[in-house]
Every structure is written in structure tokens, then in C-alpha cells.
Amino acid sequence: MKLPALLFFAATLVSLAEEKRPNFLFIITDDQRWDAIAAVQTEQGGKARFPWLHTPALDKLKSQSASFRNAFCTTSLCSPSRATFLTGQFTHTHGVTNNHTPFPSNSTTYATVLKEHGYRTGYVGKWHMGNQDERPGYDFSASFRGQGKFFQCPVVVRKDGERKEIIADKWIDEASTDFAIDFLRQNKERPFLLTVGFKSVHGPREPHPDHQSSYTGESAKPVPNLDALSPFRPAAEQGPRRFNAGNPKLLDYFRTLTSADRALGRLLDEVDTLGLEKNTVVIFTSDNGYYLGEHGLGDKRSAYEESLRLPLLVRSPFHDPKRSTTTPIVLNLDLAPTIVDLAGITPPAAFQGRSLKPLLEGNTPDNWRKDFLYEYFYERNFRNPPIVAVRTESEKLVTYPGRESWNQLFEVRDDPYELTNQIANPEKAELRQRLEKRLDELKRETAFKIPGSADPDRFGNEKPARKARR
Numbered sequence: 103m104k105l106p107a108l109l110f111f112a113a114t115l116v117s118l119a120e121e122k123r124p125n126f127l128f129i130i131t132d133d134q135r136w137d138a139i140a141a142v143q144t145e146q147g148g149k150a151r152f153p154w155l156h157t158p159a160l161d162k163l164k165s166q167s168a169s170f171r172n173a174f175c176t177t178s179l180c181s182p183s184r185a186t187f188l189t190g191q192f193t194h195t196h197g198v199t200n201n202h203t204p205f206p207s208n209s210t211t212y213a214t215v216l217k218e219h220g221y222r223t224g225y226v227g228k229w230h231m232g233n234q235d236e237r238p239g240y241d242f243s244a245s246f247r248g249q250g251k252f253f254q255c256p257v258v259v260r261k262d263g264e265r266k267e268i269i270a271d272k273w274i275d276e277a278s279t280d281f282a283i284d285f286l287r288q289n290k291e292r293p294f295l296l297t298v299g300f301k302s303v304h305g306p307r308e309p310h311p312d313h314q315s316s317y318t319g320e321s322a323k324p325v326p327n328l329d330a331l332s333p334f335r336p337a338a339e340q341g342p343r344r345f346n347a348g349n350p351k352l353l354d355y356f357r358t359l360t361s362a363d364r365a366l367g368r369l370l371d372e373v374d375t376l377g378l379e380k381n382t383v384v385i386f387t388s389d390n391g392y393y394l395g396e397h398g399l400g401d402k403r404s405a406y407e408e409s410l411r412l413p414l415l416v417r418s419p420f421h422d423p424k425r426s427t428t429t430p431i432v433l434n435l436d437l438a439p440t441i442v443d444l445a446g447i448t449p450p451a452a453f454q455g456r457s458l459k460p461l462l463e464g465n466t467p468d469n470w471r472k473d474f475l476y477e478y479f480y481e482r483n484f485r486n487p488p489i490v491a492v493r494t495e496s497e498k499l500v501t502y503p504g505r506e507s508w509n510q511l512f513e514v515r516d517d518p519y520e521l522t523n524q525i526a527n528p529e530k531a532e533l534r535q536r537l538e539k540r541l542d543e544l545k546r547e548t549a550f551k552i553p554g555s556a557d558p559d560r561f562g563n564e565k566p567a568r569k570a571r572r
Contacts, residue, residue: 122381123221123293123445123446124293124381124382124383124418124419124444124445125293125294125295125296125378125381125382125383126216126221126294126295126296126382126383126385126441126444126445127286127296127298127369127373127382127383127384127385128187128295128296128297128298128385128437128441129297129298129300129366129369129384129385129386129387130184130187130228130297130298130299130300130387130388130389131300131302131303131359131362131386131387131388131389131413132180132228132230132299132300132301132302132303132304132388132389133180133303133304133305133388133389133390133391133392133402134302134303134359134388134392134413135388135391135392135394135408135411135413136173136388136391136411136412136413137150137151137411137413138152138155138157138303138355138356138359138392138413139155139157139160139161139164139413140155140156140157140158140160140161141157141160141161141164141165142164142413143155150323151322151323151325151394152320152322152323152356153323154317154320155356155359155360156316156360156363157359157360157363158363158367159363159364159366159367159370160363160366160386160415162367162370163366163370163384163386163415163417164415166417167384167386167415167416167417167418167421167426168415168416168417168418168421168422168425168426168427168428168461168462169414169415169426169427169428170414170415170416170428170432170458170461171427171428171429172411172429172430172431172432172495173387173411173412173413173414173432173433173434174410174411174412174431174432174433174434174474174476174493175389175390175391175410175412175433175434176192176193176433176434176435176474176475176476176477177192177193177199177390177476177477177478177479178390178391178402178403178404178405178409178410178476178478179200179201179389179390179402179403179478179481180201180230180304180389180390181198181200181201181202181203181205181230181231181232182196182198182199182200183389183390183434184198184205184229184230184231184299184389185197185198185205185209185231186434186435187387187389187434187435187437187438188205188209188211188212188213188239188438189209189210189211189435189438189452189453190212190435190436190437190438190439190449190452190453190454190455191435191452191453191454191455192435192454192475192477192548192550193477193479193553194477194479194548194549194550194551194552194553195454195548195549196209197553197554197555198231198555199479199481199553199555199556200479200481200482200555200556201230201231201232201481202232203231203232203555204231204232204233204234205229205231205232205234205238207236207238208238209238210450210452210453211238211239211438212295212437212438212439212441212442213225213238213239213240213295213297214238214239215442215447215449215450216293216295216441216442216445216447217239217240217241217295219445219447220293221293221294221295221445222241222242222289222292222293222294222295223239223240223241223242223294223295223296224240224241224242224243224282224285224289224294224295224296224297225237225240225242225243225244225245225296225297225299226243226244226245226278226281226282226285226296226297226298226299227244227245227246227274227275227278227281227282227298227299227300227301228245228246228249228250228278228299228300228301228304229245229246229247229299230248230249230299232248233247233248234247235247235258236260237260240260240297241261241262242260242261242262242285243258243259243260243261244257244258244259244260244278244281245257245258245299246258246274249301249304250274250301251274252273252274252275252301252307252308252358253273253274253308254269254270254271255269255270255274255277255301256268256269256270257269257270257277257281259281273310273311273361274301275300275301275302275310275361275362275365276310276365278298278299278300278301278365279298279365279366279368279369282296282298282369283368283369283372286372286373286376286378287372287376290376290377290378293445295441298369300362300365300366302358302359302361302362303355303356303358303359303362303392305355307351307354307355307357307358308354308358309354309357309358309360309361310358310361310364312361312364313357313358313360313361314357316353316356316357316360317353317356317357318353320353322352322394322395325396325519326519326521327396327397327406327519327520327521328395328396328397328398329398330396330397330398330519330520330521331397331398332397332398332399332404332406333502333505333507333508333510334404334485334486334487334502334505334508335398335399335485337398352394355392355394366386370384380419381419383416383417383418383419383420383441383444384415384416384417384418385414385415385416385437385440385441386413386414386415386416387412387413387414387415387434387437388412388413389434390402390409390410390412391407391408391409391410391411391412392408392409393406393408393409394408396408396519397520401484401486403478403481403484403486404478404486404489405476405478405489405491405493405498405500406520407514407518407520410476410493412434414432416440416458416462418444418462420444420459420462420463421462421463422462422463422464424464425464428461428462430461430466430470430471431470431471431472431473431474431493431495432458432461433455433471433474434455435453435454435455436455436456436457436458437455437458438453438455439453439455439456439457440455440457440458440459442457443457443459444457444459454548456470456471472494472495473492473493473494473495473540473544474492474493474544475490475491475492475541475544475545475548475550476489476490476491476492476493476500477489477490477491477550479552479553479556480556487502487504487505487508488502488503488504489501489502490503490541490545490550491541492537492540492541492544493514494537494540495515496513496514496515496516497511497512497513497514497515497533497537498510498511498512498514498520499511499534499537499538499541500512501541509525510523510525511523511524511525511527511530511533511534511537512524513533
């Protein structure tokens with residue numbers, strides 16, 4: 103065989119090998135509760151808080167995906183969780199402890215690994231780590247600094263070494279979807295990784311104009327833990343934070359979510375139109391959970407279930423269709439090793455999470471985790487104290503360093519609303535000791551430390567924080 107023919111044959115083999123490598127579409131919403139999917143509300147039946155929710159795109163994706171019903175974040179806060187997605191590391195390892203620390207540009211991420219192995223990488227939408235402009239590890243980005251805006255949002259576009267800044271002329275998640283669709287069309291013939299960060303449903307919430315009056319007249323159903331107040335906020339402060347069942351601001355949460363659902367539908371339809379659906383892994387999740395009045399709270403940060411739990415759907419050619427619901431504990435730090443593993447690459451040792459590939463294939467390893475470490479580091483202007491906790495399959499121990507009288511012990515399997523703190527119950531002393539020991543073990547196993555970006559004066563001190571700015 104002559105040299106030109108050999109070169110052509112070799113190039114053909116490379117092309118065929120690349121065709122077999124899966125593409126990745128990783129979609130992250132902001133502050134979306136695990137149960138803020140209409141199909142999940144339907145599954146909950148009489149326990150559903152908002153059965154009127156309408157999310158057709160998410161419902162369709164869920165019907166095609168592995169649904170992870172015990173997915174959690176290890177720090178319930180936007181920037182730390184987003185850094186965890188990228189690095190597969192705990193917050194105390196990657197060091198992004200708050201919403202104003204930039205992401206370390208020299209970090210090993212799922213994007214840097216795939217880029218090194220020939221993937222075209224793109225990032226669209228919300229990044230939200232300080233006011234950082236670059237998107238390390240991505241060949242292309244169309245993204246905004248900080249929180250951005252729902253309307254007239256400045257977007258920085260970076261491609262092939264060039265940078266320009268434009269003003270989005272439409273609702274920001276629709277504009278991000280346009281950029282994402284362009285990326286898919288331009289890269290459909292080669293292996294790609296595209297991460298899409300929707301601004302929705304983070305406040306202040308401004309739904310798409312088409313949904314500004316959706317759900318008018320609807321109200322959220324009450325749940326038992328609306329009056330089960332948290333120890334770190336006096337009752338006098340928590341009362342006004344109770345979400346009125348028909349409060350327009352609460353309804354705007356769902357109006358904004360439904361607006362984003364329509365954008366998601368456009369994006370997934372484009373995957374199908376381009377014929378990419380059979381070889382594209384679609385991952386959908388949120389950066390953290392969110393309170394809608396439970397425990398008298400809004401926002402997230404603390405360690406109750408509404409804050410920790412995430413929606414997580416994975417549509418994949420590796421997914422066993424017989425196993426639509428997956429129940430083992432999975433974490434936000436598992437997604438980086440999962441993406442790398444599904445690409446056929448050995449995950450870096452720096453990743454602290456575990457690949458979900460065996461779970462997708464219908465197998466749960468005997469040594470799969472039974473618990474995990476949760477951590478939150480004080481952030482200025484918020485009253486939430488530092489937290490270190492362990493959550494098992496059936497219990498949870500929450501500790502407040504320096505405020506031990508606030509510590510909590512819940513049997514979450516039997517007490518899902520976390521109504522009864524068993525920390526001082528002598529009948530639960532053995533359970534408490536076991537969880538305290540396990541928490542110490544997890545801290546050692548994960549090399550727990552107070553990162554340099556955290557405020558050490560706020561970790562375990564007695565000084566009150568300044569009033570939160572909402």
C-alpha cells in the first residue's frame with residue numbers, strides 16, 4: 103500500500119474512533135430543588151407541594167434517563183458547588199468556599215482532561231465564580247460575569263483566542279440556548295463537551311415575558327416543617343421568611359423555571375435534529391437545593407434536606423433502560439469522574455468523586471458509599487454559620503463548630519421533614535457516638551481543612567454575623 107493510501111487509511115481509522123467517542127451535554131440550573139420537576143410532583147401524589155408545575159422538557163428527559171433519587175451536593179452554595187462539578191473535589195480541596203472567589207485557572211477539570219484528549223470544549227451561560235472572565239479548559243465560551251441579568255445581559259464571547267463583549271438581546275437563558283445550539287451545529291462531526299449554565303432560577307427572578315403570569319392563583323401546599331425552625335435564626339427573624347403559599351415571589355420561582363424548561367426543550371430538540379442523540383450523554387442537574395419556607399428559611403447553605411438534595415438525570419447510551427430510578431447516594435463531585443470515565447479516559451487521581459458508570463449500567467459496587475461529608479464555610483453578609491455534617495442513608499449529624507449547643511441529629515429515613523432533633527435523647531446516645539466517629543473518619547479520609555479562601559475568624563467563633571443582604 104502506497105504512503106498516501108496508508109495515511110488516508112490511518113486518518114479514516116482515527117475518524118471512526120472519534121465517532122465512537124461519546125459527546126457530552128452537561129446542563130446546570132441554579133437553585134433548582136430536587137423536586138422542582140413536574141414528573142416528580144406527580145410521583146409524590148398527595149405529598150406534592152406544587153402539583154400544578156409544568157416542565158414538559160424535563161419530564162421528557164426524565165422518562166429517557168437514569169434518575170438519581172439520592173443525589174446531594176457537598177456544599178450547598180453556587181460557586182463552591184460549581185467548582186466541585188468541574189474538579190470532582192470537595193470545597194475544602196478546591197478552595198472556592200464562597201461566591202466571590204475566582205476558580206483556580208490551573209485546576210484539573212473534566213474539561214481540561216477531555217480537551218487534552220481531542221474533545222472540542224464549550225461553556226455557555228452562567229459560570230458564577232467571582233467576576234472571573236476566563237473559562238479555563240474551554241475552547242469556546244459565551245458566558246457572563248457573576249450573576250448576570252435576565253434581560254440585557256452583557257455576554258463575553260471567547261473563541262480561538264479572540265474576545266468580544268455583546269449585550270444579549272433576549273432573555274438570557276434563551277440567548278445562552280442560541281449559543282449552545284450554534285456550538286452543537288459547528289461541532290457535530292467531532293467529539294465535543296458542552297456545558298450550559300442556566301441563570302434560572304436564581305433570584306431576583308424575572309421570568310420570560312411569555313410566563314410572567316403563569317400559575318396565577320396557584321399556591322404551594324404546606325409541609326410539616328414550615329414551623330420547625332433552625333437553631334441559628336431566632337424565631338423573631340424567621341417568621342417573615344415564611345413563604346406565603348400564594349406569594350408572587352414564590353410563583354416567580356416556578357415561572358422562571360418553566361421559562362428555562364422551554365429553553366432546555368429547544369436544546370434537546372436540536373440534539374435530536376442533528377442526529378446526535380444516540381451518541382450524546384446528557385446530564386442535567388442543579389448546583390444546590392433551595393428552601394421554600396421549610397424550617398422558616400429561604401436560600402440554601404445549611405444542611406437540611408431541601409438544601410442538600412439535587413435533581414440529577416443522565417440520558418446515556420450506557421444507561422440500562424430497565425433501571426429508570428437509581429437510589430444509592432451520589433454526589434456533585436461524582437460528575438467529573440463520570441464524564442471522563444464515559445469518554446474512555448482514566449479519571450485523574452485528583453478527583454475525589456466516583457464514576458457513576460457502573461450505576462448507569464445497572465450495577466452497584468459492594469463498596470459504594472453509604473454516607474458523605476457535608477461542609478459549609480462562613481460567607482460574609484450571611485448569618486448561616488459554618489457547618490460540618492455527615493449524612494448516611496438513614497441518619498444525619500449536623501455540627502456547628504463553636505456552637506455545639508446547636509448540633510442536630512435526625513433520623514431522616516423515619517423523619518424526612520427533620521422535625522425531631524435527637525441530639526440530646528439518651529436513647530440515641532449510641533447512634534450519636536457512631537455518627538460522631540464516622541464524621542471524624544470522613545474528615546480524615548477527605549483531608550478536611552479550612553481553606554485559605556474561608557474566613558478563619560468565622561469558623562467556630564461566637565461573634566454574630568452581619569445582617570444578610572438578600
